[in-house]
Amino acid sequence: MPKTDSYALLLRPNASFTVLDWPTTGQLPVLYDAIGCTYVDAVDVTAHITMWLDDEGCLNGSAPNLPALNLFSTFNEPHQPYWGNVVFTGGTDRNGDTLGLTKDELLHLIERHLILATHTKLQLLALLEEHLAPHGE
Numbered sequence: 001m002p003k004t005d006s007y008a009l010l011l012r013p014n015a016s017f018t019v020l021d022w023p024t025t026g027q028l029p030v031l032y033d034a035i036g037c038t039y040v041d042a043v044d045v046t047a048h049i050t051m052w053l054d055d056e057g058c059l060n061g062s063a064p065n066l067p068a069l070n071l072f073s074t075f076n077e078p079h080q081p082y083w084g085n086v087v088f089t090g091g092t093d094r095n096g097d098t099l100g101l102t103k104d105e106l107l108h109l110i111e112r113h114l115i116l117a118t119h120t121k122l123q124l125l126a127l128l129e130e131h132l133a134p135h136g137e
Helices: 027-035 066-073 103-132
Strands: 007-011 017-021 040-044 049-054 086-090
Touching: 007 027, 007 066, 007 103, 017 027, 017 103, 027 040, 027 049, 027 086, 049 066, 066 103
Parallel strands: none
Antiparallel strands: 007 017, 007 086, 040 049, 049 086
16 A cells, blocks of 8 residues: 555554554455454544444454543543444545544544553552552551
8 A cells, every 4th residue: 555644543452553544445445454344333533533443343252442432532421332443534525535634633643542551551550559569567
């Protein structure tokens, strides 16, 4: 795939992510491949950001995607859990075609994700430290 100025962000349940070049055509196969599914659903995060997910993720044994839920919740109140890999793209153009993320939008999403992931890791470490601390000594 040739280099573009249009991107998507693949976010996995284990918090790892991959930056994808977003094509101008043939977008559905890119979503199916990245998410690992045959049916996708779109969730509007903002007017300019869409989150794509496996429409059958909660039924097919996909892992809960807490990083996606956390990232979504920085924009909106979450209304359901999300399962499996998700892909963040831009919004839609006037013809209803899905746009890619700009470089700035992509970097903003990655920054938010990394801040949330670091915060979550620090909270877990503090809980573990508290749990492992000797009691009454």
